[in-house]
Amino acid sequence: MKRHILGLAGASALAIGLQTGAALAQECSVNVGTLYPTSVDWGRPIAETALWVGEMINEAGGVDGCDVNMILRDDQNDGRVGVDAARALVDIDQVQLLIGTVSSGITIPILTSVTAPAGVMQMSCCSSSTRLTEIAASGEARGLWFRTFATADVQAAVAAMLARDAGIESITVVYKNDDWGQDIGRMAAAAFEAVGIEVHASIALNxxxxxxxxxxxxxxxxxxxxxxxxxxxxxxISFVREWLGLGGTSVMIGANSLRSDDFRTTVGLANLGDFIGTDTSSPRVPSAEAFVDAYAAHFGSAPSGPGLANSFDAAAIALLAYHAAGRDATGTEIAAQVPRVTDPDGEAIPATVEGFAQAMAILSEGGSVSYQGATGAVTFDANGNVSAPAVSWVFDDSGMAEQRYISLEEVSGFMASIN
Amino acid sequence: MIQSLLDGILTGAIISLGAIGLTLIMHMLRFANFAYSELLAIGAYAALVFDRLFSTLVPVLDEAFAPLTLTGALALSMVIAMVLTGLSAVVIDWLVFRRIRQKADPLSMVFASFGVALIIRNVIVLIFGHHAQLYSQEIARATILSFDPLILIKPDQVFVLVLALVLMLALHLVLTRTTFGFALRAVAENPALAQVAGVRLTTVIAAVWIIAGSLSAAAGTLYALTNQLNPMIGPVFLLPVFAATIVGGIGSVYGAVLGGFIVGIASGLALLVLPSGYAPAMPFLIILAVLLVRPQGLFGEDQR
Amino acid sequence: MIGVVSYLTFFLTMAGIMAIITLGLNLQWGYTGLFNGGVVAFFGAGAYGTMILGGPAEPGQFGGFGLPYLVALGGGVLLAAALAWVVGLLTLRLRHDYLAISTFGVAVALESLARNSQWLTGGARGMRGFPRPFEAVIESNFLFGVVFLLIVLAVLALVWWGIERLVHSPFGRALRAIREDETAARALGKSPTRLRLWSLVIGAAIMGAGGGLYVSYTAFVSPQDLLPILTFQVWAMLIVGGAGNNRGAVLGAVLIWGAWTLSGFALTRLVPDSMQLDAGSIQYILIGTLIVSMLLWRPEGLLPERISNPRNTTVAKAAHTSNKE
Structure with missing residues (x-):
């Protein structure tokens, strides 16, 4: 036991030593905390994507001329571990910017007990809970909170729009029994009813x-x-295989979380002919396709898991804002620069190394840019939420194909009509 | 209603298979083994490895026995997995539980089993990854038994039920008709007396682990055949299998079988009255209900 | 430098909360022999109770009374105690392993309840906005951390003192008596069921205090805080530290919580990038191995119970024979 503890202590001392060594080798560097559930299957690619953005920013010249040192920690999908890791990043690594995490049940305690009190900006790719909107609206988040994951209402509304257009008359809602699933399930049921589709039941899956x-x-x-x-x-996979086996209808509308190769291959393409998926954004702009190509070139496979595009944009916007605020900026100062990165009237810049370099030049001169990211031209509202266009997609031989692009105006108009 | 009953019976068959081994272990070694349900995972993954191996080496075996999705390769793999899991159960006992049994109180064993469960589960994750795997990509289609009320049944599930019943019958015969069965029951009744009568305790314990391991492997494989395979099989089955064991009464093989069906059916029927969000709590409510009425379980002897 | 101090303050706060919970378990298991497999249920009752009483009002939801901090915390403690009382009445007459399963099941059921009762607990979204004690009057985030640590240490000291008083009272001796030999204790006129119930309830109240403190630090609670991993951690702390010894329980809490966070820290830095995904699994395997090794080579824990003869020789035999009667 003693030896074990000593071993760990030695190991971490070594790790700290290694890190300061690396830091000394550069002119200057800024620490950026990255907290994702790397020990969970879907968490790993999300984290890798964020680290990749760090590399791209460094290639483009770094944050205000300093190398970005992305320090990755694992939250193990456990609240207490996540809060501890965030604390270590903020206290020991002195980060002013924390990127993460996925599960709202961890993101929220980090925001309310670590980042907001310490004045550190927090940007998440994938936390979806409506509680976060409430926290931002109450002022508890001190304007330090952003997320690139559009709240569930857009997807819920688009699902109703697609169902109506497909002539569906009755539907049963099946949702994952977590914060995201409860939110989107409730909103989808309301949206279906608003367009005159009968909702038989809402069934929670644990x-x-x-x-x-x-x-x-x-x-x-x-x-x-x-x-x-x-x-x-x-x-x-379990539910749909069971459902199809029992002879249930193959007409299905799914949220973007099912946009996965695993789901496509295990359920079988032959059974997914009538499946329509919804997703936010990925607009028909060159930047979205550029992201897909660049991702494939970098990782050797197309981005297919949930949250990858969001993770890319979260890291990119946060780091560009950091650049605009300067190397010594505090979290509050970085957060204040986010509108300059996502200014709809600014110069449109693509999400590439060259684009980042161009953006950083403009930002340094005091100008503003409109970042055209993997999820499109993102803009945040006062509560750190993005509004996004939507898209429908289907499974095909090559993976997943986008079918119909629903612009931001169309989405907003439709949402206003059903509320 | 009838459909829910039917579904419950079919899910119950798998839980029963898992519970038989646990009831024997808990009765014999007198500790609640929280690592037990990991044996299902070991079995299911062992079957996966050999299934892949056989279907590559001997493509003929990869033909499914219509209307089942079961292939010759998988049937063979399941038998091998049963043997291997039985042996791993003995090895785990030898490495951990036997040593703790010798020096510490029985409750330390319970806690050690938590540790063992954690190790097994994560070793499986390291080797096979988190994601879901399937023996067959084919979706098993249900046959319609009746239109009003709509009653559906899948051939695979009938096969699972039949096979589970056959395995239970085989075990019944072993317990009641063989010398080994008598020795086993004697040890369970009174270890000291059984040893005086010339029964070797270590052999009997090893035999019980082998039975428990192989039945769990069968349960795990049959489960993965009708659902999917992922490293969380262990924790998923923990509560249902324990519920079946306790409901049936610890030490009673027939109780475990009945307990499995009760847990399966009750979980199915519960959705008729409770929202499905409460499904994870069902096995516990069944345990509590039974213990309040009969603290020793349906078939258990009063051990206090 | 101030950063390191600030992190250490936080680390000790969390370790202190874990130590409080471990002391509660020590009363139940170390001194009474109650196998509580649902520690997280009582932690959760304390956390949700405190949040409901002290948190802000939410539309369409029960609670949000915004009561003063001590009242809210006390209410959380009472809720945990009340839960333990009901659970105890139902399950304390059961065999020890039945008790473990039943309490484990209570934890699962409570998590289910928290996840699904939107009117009461906000469902899976959890509850937010707990006013952290003194935060409004303390400007500095660092100072708040220090003050909160002092609160936790004060509660820890109070719990320690209370348990020490309790176990050295006639009540404590009676508890140990029924743990060692129930029949004899019964013959001496002690009521084992009543004593056990008290031990379960008091231990659960202590765990509830831990939950209340946790929620007043994070200002948020959700069903994700009610997962069985907490029960496992607390048990690991008690086993490693030494059951039946309060110093052991606290030492175990600090060591295990330290190992848990430090190993995550070390693994993310030492494990090569290609194996980062496996770091979590490796960590669990290490912890599992640590528990099993501990039980194999030092089952009495680092700081064993200080009674003239060690219980895991005589008592184990006694337990063994009594089980086979």
Whole structure:
């Protein structure tokens, strides 16, 4: 036991030593905290994407001429571990910018007990809870909070729009029983009813159940014309295979979380002919395609997991804002520069190394840019939320193909009409 | 209603298979083994490895027995997995539980089993990754038994039920008709007396682990056949299998079988009255209900 | 430098909260022999109770009474105690391993309740906005950390003192008596069921205090805080530190929490990038191995119980024979 502890202490001392050594080798560097659940299967690519943005920024000249030192920590998808890691990043590594994390149940305690009190800016790719909007609106977040994940209402509304256009008359909502699923399931059910589609039932799927057969049977009882799926691939695969096996309809509308190769191959392309997916953004602009190509070139496969584009934009916007605020900026100062990076009237810049270099030059001169990211031209509202255009997508031979682009105006108009 | 009942019976068959081994272990070694349900995962993954191996080496075996999705390769792999899991259970006992049994109180064993579960689960993650895997990509289609009320059944699930019943019958015969069965029951009744009568305790304990391991492997494989395979099988089955064991009464094989079906059916029927969000709490509510009425379980002897 | 001090303050705050919970478990397991497999349930009852009483009002949701801090914390403690009382009435007559499963199940059921009862707990979104004690009057974030640490240490000291008083009272001796030999204790006129119930309730109240302190630091609670991993951590702390010894319990809490966070820290820096995904699994394997090794080679913990004869020789045998009657 003693030896074990000593071993750990030695190891970490060594690690700290290594790090200061690396820092000394450069002219100057800024520490940026990156906190993602790297020990969870879907968390790893999200973290890698963020680190990749750090590399690109360094290639483009670094934040205010300093190398970005992206310090990655694992939150293990556990609140107490996440808060501890965030504390270590803020206190020991002295970061002014924290990028992360995914699960709202961890992002929120970090925001309320670590970053906001310490005046550190926090930008998340993927936390979706509506609680975060409330926290921002209450002033508790002190304007330090941003996320590139559009709140669930856009996707819920677009699902209703697609269902109406597809002539679906009745639907059953199946949602993952977590904060995101409860939010989007409730909003989707309301949106379906608003466009005159009968909602038979809303069925919650819990994590890690031996079988979803009982839930599938329950859904089958109403013989719905379609299913709405707000699920992650793990339970999505189980449930949909069970559902199709029982002879349920193959007309399904799914949220962007099912945009995964795992889901496509295990359910089988042959069974997904009538599946329509929704997603926010990925507008028909060169930057979105540029992201896909660049990602494929860098990682050797197309971005297919949830949250990758969001993770890219979260890191890029945050780091550009950091550059605009200067190397010695505080979190509050960085947060104040975010509008200059996402200014719709600014110079449009693509999400490439050259684009970053161009953007940094403009920002240094006091100008503003309109960052055209992997999720499009992102803008944040007062609560740090993005509004985004939407897209529908289908599964095809090559993976996933986008089908119909629904512009921001169209989405907003539709949402206003059903509320 | 009838459909939910039917679904419950089919899920229950797998839980029963898992619970038989646990009830024997808990009765014999007198500790709640929280690592037990990891044996299901070991079995299911062992079957996956051999299934892939056989279907590559001997493509003929990769043909499914219509209307099942079960292939010859998987059937063979399941048998091998049963043997291997039985042996791993013995090895784990030998490495950890036997040593702790000798020097510490039985409750340390319970806690050690937490540690063992953590190790097994994460070694599986290291080797196979987090993501879901399937023996067969084919979706098993249900057969319609009746239109009004709509009753559906999948051939695979009937096969699982039949196989589970066959394995239970085999175990029943072993326990009641063989010398080994008598020795085993004697040890369970009174270890000291059994040893005086010439029964070797270590052999019997090893045999119980082998039975428990192989039945769990069968349960794990059959589960993965009808659902999917991921490293969380262990924790997923922990509560249902324990519930079945306790409901049936610790030490009673028949109780465990019945307990498995009760847990399966009750979980299915519960969705008729409770929102599905409460599903994880169902096995616990069943445990509590039974313990309040019969603290020793349905078939258990009063051990206090 | 101030950063390191600030982090250490925070680390000790968390370790202190874990130590409080471990002391509660020590009363239940170390001194009474109650196998509580649902530590997180009582932690959660304390956390949610404190939040509901002291948090801000939410539209369409029960609670949000905004009561003063001490009242809210006390209410959380009472809620945890009340839960333990009900659980105890239902399960204390059961065999020890049944008790473990039942309490484990209570924790699962409580998590389910928190996740699904939107009117009461906000559902999976959790509850937010707890006014952190004294934060409004303390300007500096660092100073707040120090003050909060002092609060935690004060509660820890109070719990320690209370438990020491308790176990050295006739009540404590009776608890140990029923742990060692229930039949004899019964013959001496002690009521084991009643004593056990008290031990469970008091221990749970202490765990509830831990939960209340945690939620008043993070200002947020969600079902994600109610996962069984907490139960496992607390047990690891008690086993490593030494059951039946308060100093051992606190030492175990600091060591295990330290190892838990430090190993995550070390693994992210030492493990090559290509294996980062595996770091979490490796960490769990290390912790599992640590627990098992501890039980194999030093089952009495680092600081064993200070009673004339060590219990894991005589008592283990006694327990073994009594089990087989």
């Amino acid at each position: 994590d890690a159940q031996p079988s979803y057969r009982a839930e599938a049977t329950q859904a089958l009882r109403d013989q719905p014309g379609a299913l709405y799926l707000a699920l992650y691939p793990t339970e999505g």
